[in-house]
Amino acid sequence: MIGAQREGDAHLRVSERLDVRPLDRFRSFKVKLGILVAASVSVAALLTQVSIRAGVEPLLALPLVVIAALVFTQLLARGMTSPLREMTGAARAMARGDYSRQIRTSSRDEVGQLASAFSTMASELEQTDRMRRDLVANVSHELRTPVAGLRAQLENLVDGVTEPDPAALEVALTETERLSQLVDHLLDLSRLDAGVIDLDVEPVELTPFLHEVVDAASLASGGRDVRWIVDVDPADLWVPADPARLHQVIHNLLENAARHSPAGGRIHISAARTGDGAGVRIDVHDEGPGIAREDRSRVFERFQRGGYADASGGTGLGLAIARWAVGLHGGTIEVLDDPRSDRAHEGRSSLIRVVLPVSSPQG
Structure with a gap:
C-alpha cells in the first residue's frame, strides 16, 4: 500500500508539471470551452496559412496541422480537467482511509467550485472518521x-x-x-x-420537580456525603418542557456535581426567571475543583471530562446528552464564572446554567 501511495504521489507530481492552466481566471466552464474551441481553430488556421506560404504539400500539411491543433487542445483541456483527476485520486485515497490528499483549486469555474466542495467534504469525512x-x-x-x-x-x-x-x-x-x-x-x-426529536411538552412546576430529581440523584450517588440545597424563586415557578428530558438534563448535572464534590460539600440547585423575563434559568453549582476556562465549551462534547483526570466512574457522556436535550427545548447550557472570589482568579468554575424559553419549543 505504501509503494502504491508513493507511485501515486510521483504520478501526481509529474501530472502537475504537465498541467497548463491559463484559463483558470475565467469563472465559467462554458466560456472556457468556447475559448478552447476558438483557440484550436485559430491555431489550425494559422498553421495552415504558414504551411501554404512555406510551400508544403497539402497532403503532408493537413495531418501536421491536425496533430498540432490536437496537441494544443490537449494541453489546455488537461489544465481544465486537472481538478477532476485530482478528485478521482483523492477519492481513491479516501477509500483506503487516506484523507491527506490536497486538491489545487486555482480554477474559478464550476469545476473549481466542485473541487473546493470536495476538499471541504474530505475534511469533514476525516473528522467524522x-x-x-x-x-x-x-x-x-x-x-x-x-x-x-x-x-x-x-x-x-x-x-x-x-x-x-x-x-x-x-x-x-x-x-x-x-x-x-x-x-x-x-x-x-x-x-x-x-436527529430523532421526541418532546412531550407540558407545564413543569419546578419546586416539586427539582426535589424529585434531587431525591433520584441522591439515591444514584451511592450515599456520597453531600448536601443538596434547592432554591426556586418564586416557589410556584414553572416552565414548558418535556418532563422526562428535563429530568434527564438536571439528573445528569446533579450526578456530575455529586461525583466531583468533596466530602461534606454542598450542591446548590436554583431556579428563577431570566432578567428579561423571556426564559427560566436553572443553575447547578457544586464545591468541586471546577472546569477550567479553556475547557468550558469542550466539556459538553462526548467523552470529555473537564480537562482533568477523572477516576470517579463518569462516562463523559452526561453533559453531551444534557446539551442535546436542552437544545431540543430551544434553550442553552453553559459554564459560567464561579461567583466565589477564591475561585474567580483561577478561571475554574463548577457553575452550570441551563436557560429554557418560556414559550413552548413546539409552538
Whole structure:
C-alpha cells in the first residue's frame, strides 16, 4: 500500500508539471470551452496559412496541422480537467482511509467550485472518521470497566471466595447499574445522531420537580456525603418542557456535581426567571475543583471530562446528552464564572446554567 501511495504521489507530481492552466481566471466552464474551441481553430488556421506560404504539400500539411491543433487542445483541456483527476485520486485515497490528499483549486469555474466542495467534504469525512474511531475506542474502554468488575465479583461469588451477602451483591448491582446507564447514554446518542426529536411538552412546576430529581440523584450517588440545597424563586415557578428530558438534563448535572464534590460539600440547585423575563434559568453549582476556562465549551462534547483526570466512574457522556436535550427545548447550557472570589482568579468554575424559553419549543 505504501509503494502504491508513493507511485501515486510521483504520478501526481509529474501530472502537475504537465498541467497548463491559463484559463483558470475565467469563472465559467462554458466560456472556457468556447475559448478552447476558438483557440484550436485559430491555431489550425494559422498553421495552415504558414504551411501554404512555406510551400508544403497539402497532403503532408493537413495531418501536421491536425496533430498540432490536437496537441494544443490537449494541453489546455488537461489544465481544465486537472481538478477532476485530482478528485478521482483523492477519492481513491479516501477509500483506503487516506484523507491527506490536497486538491489545487486555482480554477474559478464550476469545476473549481466542485473541487473546493470536495476538499471541504474530505475534511469533514476525516473528522467524522476520527470521531467514529474515538467513539469505538472510548465505548470499548467504558464498557470494559463495569463488565470486568461485575465478572470479577460474580466469579468470586461462584468460587466461594466471597459470600453472597448484601454487601457483595450491592457491588454487583452497582456495576450493573453503571453498565445500564452507559447503554442508556449510548441509546440517547444514537437518537441524537439520527436527529430523532421526541418532546412531550407540558407545564413543569419546578419546586416539586427539582426535589424529585434531587431525591433520584441522591439515591444514584451511592450515599456520597453531600448536601443538596434547592432554591426556586418564586416557589410556584414553572416552565414548558418535556418532563422526562428535563429530568434527564438536571439528573445528569446533579450526578456530575455529586461525583466531583468533596466530602461534606454542598450542591446548590436554583431556579428563577431570566432578567428579561423571556426564559427560566436553572443553575447547578457544586464545591468541586471546577472546569477550567479553556475547557468550558469542550466539556459538553462526548467523552470529555473537564480537562482533568477523572477516576470517579463518569462516562463523559452526561453533559453531551444534557446539551442535546436542552437544545431540543430551544434553550442553552453553559459554564459560567464561579461567583466565589477564591475561585474567580483561577478561571475554574463548577457553575452550570441551563436557560429554557418560556414559550413552548413546539409552538
